[in-house]
Amino acid sequence: xxxxKGARAASVALVVVVLGAWEVVVRAxxxxxxxxxxxxxxxxxxxxxxxxxxxxxxxLHTLQxxxxxxxxxxxxxIVLGMMIGLNKRCYSYLHASLEFLRFVPPPAIIPLxxxxxxxxxxxxxxxxxxxxLWPVLLNTAKGVSVIDPQLRDAGHALCLSRTQLLVKxxxxxxxxxxxxxxxxxxxxxxxxxxxxxxxxIRQGIGFALVxxxxxxxxxTVYAYLVTVGVLGTVVNVAFRLLERRVLLRGWSTS
Amino acid sequence: xxxxxxxxxSMSLTYQGRAGGRQVIEDVTLDVDQGEFVCIVGPSGxxxxxxxxxxxxxxxxxxxxxxxxxxxxxxxxxxxxVVFQDYGRALxxxxxxxxxxxxxxxxTGVPRRERRDRSLDALGQVDLRDRAHDHPRMLSGGMQQxxxxxxxxxxxxxxxxxxxxxxxxxxLTKFRLEDMFLDTWSRFGQTVVLVTHDLDEAVYxxxxxxxxxxxxxxxxxxxxxxxxxPRDQVTTRARDDFVALRTKLLQLIDGGGDR
Numbered sequence: 001x002x003x004x005k006g007a008r009a010a011s012v013a014l015v016v017v018v019l020g021a022w023e024v025v026v027r028a029x030x031x032x033x034x035x036x037x038x039x040x041x042x043x044x045x046x047x048x049x050x051x052x053x054x055x056x057x058x059x060l061h062t063l064q065x066x067x068x069x070x071x072x073x074x075x076x077x078i079v080l081g082m083m084i085g086l087n088k089r090c091y092s093y094l095h096a097s098l099e100f101l102r103f104v105p106p107p108a109i110i111p112l113x114x115x116x117x118x119x120x121x122x123x124x125x126x127x128x129x130x131x132x133l134w135p136v137l138l139n140t141a142k143g144v145s146v147i148d149p150q151l152r153d154a155g156h157a158l159c160l161s162r163t164q165l166l167v168k169x170x171x172x173x174x175x176x177x178x179x180x181x182x183x184x185x186x187x188x189x190x191x192x193x194x195x196x197x198x199x200x201i202r203q204g205i206g207f208a209l210v211x212x213x214x215x216x217x218x219x220t221v222y223a224y225l226v227t228v229g230v231l232g233t234v235v236n237v238a239f240r241l242l243e244r245r246v247l248l249r250g251w252s253t254s
Numbered sequence: 255x256x257x258x259x260x261x262x263x264s265m266s267l268t269y270q271g272r273a274g275g276r277q278v279i280e281d282v283t284l285d286v287d288q289g290e291f292v293c294i295v296g297p298s299g300x301x302x303x304x305x306x307x308x309x310x311x312x313x314x315x316x317x318x319x320x321x322x323x324x325x326x327x328x329x330x331x332x333x334x335x336v337v338f339q340d341y342g343r344a345l346x347x348x349x350x351x352x353x354x355x356x357x358x359x360x361x362t363g364v365p366r367r368e369r370r371d372r373s374l375d376a377l378g379q380v381d382l383r384d385r386a387h388d389h390p391r392m393l394s395g396g397m398q399q400x401x402x403x404x405x406x407x408x409x410x411x412x413x414x415x416x417x418x419x420x421x422x423x424x425x426l427t428k429f430r431l432e433d434m435f436l437d438t439w440s441r442f443g444q445t446v447v448l449v450t451h452d453l454d455e456a457v458y459x460x461x462x463x464x465x466x467x468x469x470x471x472x473x474x475x476x477x478x479x480x481x482x483x484p485r486d487q488v489t490t491r492a493r494d495d496f497v498a499l500r501t502k503l504l505q506l507i508d509g510g511g512d513r
Contacts, residue, residue: 148343159332173348
């Protein structure tokens with residue numbers, strides 16, 4: 001989708017107008033809830049936590065655990081997905097189980113993992129990696145299990161060896177689906193890391209949110225929320241860039 | 255690089271279905287001489303593509319045999335290159351034109367440098383050298399089919415098998431590609447077997463036309479095309495013998511086809 005310059009300016013203007021209106025409405029006292037700070041109070045809270053180190057620590061923790069979990073899920077998902085998808089019998093035997101596991105809502109496994117490995121860093125990684133594993137695994141398995149028969153014929157006619165067929169045709173042909181899996185896993189992983197921090201692990205942005213909330217500091221809660229939003233956006237944009245420049249170069253027309 | 259002879263000896267193919275067997279190809283015997291250009295024509299769905307896949311060693315016949323210079327064909331062979339009808343699905347969308355062509359040479363372990371040089375050269379043969387670094391999606395259908403032809407000829411095969419290579423192109427592009435291909439063929443002299451349902455195309459391209467009947471495919475005629483080469487889209491197609499031959503083919507296929 002291409003957005004014109006006008007539309008882009010309008011979308012920025014919309015944010016400015018809404019934030020401005022919010023500021024005015026709360027300041028004027030037309031609505032006053034103690035839990036709704038003005039945007040300017042949120043900015044003050046943000047610079048306060050940024051200055052006293054309550055921002056960098058949690059952000060780094062969350063980012064670090066998110067990246068470790070995502071990488072684990074990506075590597076394990078691609079390797080397992082290929083092993084399963086390339087073996088027809090294995091794939092058909094496991095299909096039902098995989099479909100079942102996929103539909104277990106990821107946060108539901110938090111108590112189980114806590115039971116097994118306690119309130120530890122390892123638990124946070126296990127929970128997030130386990131949750132994000134499925135989209136990668138299932139998409140990879142599907143991607144490598146269906147190759148266009150015409151392309152397979154072409155590969156055979158060129159006398160490619162089994163390994164060459166796999167590395168030069170099957171795997172690259174599966175790449176778009178694998179990337180879809182990775183993209184799904186990416187958002188899921190961040191969600192689960194923060195959820196885990198909120199409910200169990202006393203670190204990271206999730207925990208910082210809970211702390212600010214129990215300390216009755218709404219402006220700080222909003223400051224962390226904005227930070228999480230920015231973090232999510234940055235991660236997504238970075239991945240799209242990786243996708244376009246590296247992973248799927250040549251697939252799209254542009 | 256010069257051609258090889260190809261022969262098919264009383265070959266049949268029957269698909270075993272739940273409701274019993276369905277015969278697709280019935281007792282086909284044919285010979286293609288070294289360097290000869292043979293077109294196989296027949297009604298749509300008569301098993302032409304299946305016949306070509308068997309010739310390529312991509313699937314085994316139920317009975318009979320195929321041999322290349324006297325050696326039985328049981329699996330794909332480097333001496334035989336195939337051009338598929340659906341270029342969009344036979345090329346790798348993630349590879350540039352030249353990298354698609356290189357795939358042929360990667361299979362045979364040609365060193366990187368030589369691979370690139372020969373592939374660019376093959377793209378030059380099909381007049382695509384200046385688009386060598388574009389991905390297939392950025393190219394027109396005719397250009398994509400030219401990549402496939404370059405990919406087929408870059409390994410210097412002695413036999414080219416082509417499955418309706420020009421069928422999904424518009425008329426003008428098709429004429430241009432037919433001429434370009436005839437030109438390449440006249441220089442390299444491969445043996446060509448081209449399957450088509452387009453009778454005009456068969457008469458225009460071939461030395462000899464093998465006519466198949468529809469379901470199951472049987473050889474119903476074997477016609478030598480005496481039209482001199484080089485051929486020309488305008489004058490050749492206007493010749494009396496061209497028109498007469500086309501009429502004859504049409505009658506054959508109409509009469510012996512769908513019953």
